[in-house]
Each structure stands twice: as structure tokens, then as C-alpha cells.
Amino acid sequence: DTEVTQTPKHLVMGMTNKKSLKCEQHMGHRAMYWYKQKAKKPPELMFVYSYEKLSINESVPSRFSPECPNSSLLNLHLHALQPEDSALYLCASSQLASDNEQFFGPGTRLTVL
Amino acid sequence: GENVEQHPSTLSVQEGDSAVIKCTYSDSASNYFPWYKQELGKRPQLIIDIRSNVGEKKDQRIAVTLNKTAKHFSLHITETQPEDSAVYFCAAIEGNNYGQNFVFGPGTRLSVLP
Numbered sequence: 001d002t003e004v005t006q007t008p009k010h011l012v013m014g015m016t017n018k019k020s021l022k023c024e025q026h027m028g029h030r031a032m033y034w035y036k037q038k039a040k041k042p043p044e045l046m047f048v049y050s051y052e053k054l055s056i057n058e059s060v061p062s063r064f065s066p067e068c069p070n071s072s073l074l075n076l077h078l079h080a081l082q083p084e085d086s087a088l089y090l091c092a093s094s095q096l097a098s099d100n101e102q103f104f105g106p107g108t109r110l111t112v113l
Numbered sequence: 114g115e116n117v118e119q120h121p122s123t124l125s126v127q128e129g130d131s132a133v134i135k136c137t138y139s140d141s142a143s144n145y146f147p148w149y150k151q152e153l154g155k156r157p158q159l160i161i162d163i164r165s166n167v168g169e170k171k172d173q174r175i176a177v178t179l180n181k182t183a184k185h186f187s188l189h190i191t192e193t194q195p196e197d198s199a200v201y202f203c204a205a206i207e208g209n210n211y212g213q214n215f216v217f218g219p220g221t222r223l224s225v226l227p
Contacts (some may be wrong), residue, residue: 011191025168031213042202045155090156094213099145099164099206102215104156 002027004105006091012070012111015081021108023074023091032074033102034066035090043090049074093094115140115207125224127192133223136203137185145206145213146179146186152199158215160201161188193225
């Protein structure tokens with residue numbers, strides 16, 4: 001299996017809702033990532049997990065809460081989001097060495113009303 | 114931290130012509146330089162990458178060159194086809210044993226006109 005999967009594909013939520021995005025990979029990768037991508041912009045790194053521990057947090061607001069329950073799963077918990085948080089949220093995974101490809105999931109398109 | 118610039122932001126070529134996209138990076142410690150293609154509504158997909166111990170790499174119609182001294186790398190697509198139309202992102206890696214920090218360039222929108 002050489003794919004990263006993400007659910008849901010689309011999500012619409014209000015500013016008071018709590019929702020979660022899910023990501024899964026079965027390639028044995030020990031690094032997993034969350035990116036945010038706005039229209040016509042490059043992906044922006046949010047979080048990096050290595051060996052299921054948070055290793056990089058790019059100053060992301062606390063309304064985004066990542067979780068890595070095991071080496072195959074990565075979640076992003078959302079609470080009290082703002083309309084400007086509407087974007088495509090991409091998950092990726094890679095081997096830990098610095099010169100390896102990151103494999104991206106298809107993304108979750110999030111709309112905050 | 115790493116900073117990646119990319120030019121041009123848009124590029125239109127006739128089918129069959131070549132396309133060249135250039136990126137510069139700031140951190141001399143960066144050692145991995147991937148290129149991703151992203152079609153509308155789809156995920157970024159790796160099309161070619163180059164590591165810092167190599168100056169050039171080719172895969173069929175696609176090639177990448179790296180000049181470490183000047184800190185720039187370029188994507189070359191020959192014999193372009195309409196299906197090459199997409200946004201292309203270069204990236205440089207701030208890598209360590211705790212995972213990679215990909216820093217992406219702003220992207221180039223390539224249009225191949227039939």
C-alpha cells in the first residue's frame with residue numbers, strides 16, 4: 001500500500017462546532033505531517049510527528065489540535081475555527097531521513113461558516 | 114530558516130516546446146530538492162527530486178539541475194503536452210532526525226497550449 005488516505009473529503013462546519021480530520025498510511029513511515037493550503041498558494045506546514053511524538057509545531061493556533069494515536073494514524077481536531085481557516089488540509093508521510101519523498105493524501109476541503 | 118523563491122509565477126508554452134522553472138533557496142544546509150505537480154483539486158505529486166550530491170537528474174521528458182554554489186535548482190520539461198498543465202512547486206528541505214520541514218516555493222502555473 002503506497003497511499004495516504006484522508007477522511008472526510010469535504011467538511012463544512014460552523015464556528016462553534018468540533019470536528020476531526022483523519023489521516024492513515026500503511027507504508028511504515030515514522031514521520032507524518034499536516035499542511036494547510038489556501039487557493040493558489042503552496043502548502044504550509046502546520047505540524048510534524050516523528051515516532052508518534054510532536055516534533056514541529058509551526059506556531060499554529062490552539063484551535064487546531066493534532067493527535068497521533070499510533071504510527072499509522074494522524075488526526076487533526078478542530079474547535080472554534082474561524083472562516084479564514086477554510087482551506088485544503090493535506091496530510092503527508094515520509095521516512096524520517098531528511099532526503100526522502102513526502103507522500104501526500106488527497107486532502108480534506110474544509111469550509112468554516 | 115529556509116526561504117524558497119520560484120520563477121516565473123505563470124508560464125504559457127505551445128505544445129511541443131520546452132518549459133523551464135527556476136528556484137532559489139537560502140539555507141546552504143538543505144540537501145533535498147523535490148518538485149511536485151498539483152492539478153486542480155488534487156494532491157501534490159512528486160515528479161522528480163534531486164539530492165545535494167548530484168548536479169543533474171533526468172527522467173524521460175523531465176530533468177532537474179542543481180547548482181549548490183549558487184543555491185538554485187531548475188525544472189526542465191521538454192516536448193510539453195497539454196496534460197503537463199498544472200501548478201508546479203519546488204521545495205527545499207530543512208531536514209533532521211525529527212522529520213523534514215519542507216519549505217515550498219510559491220508555485221508556477223504552467224499552461225501548455227495545443
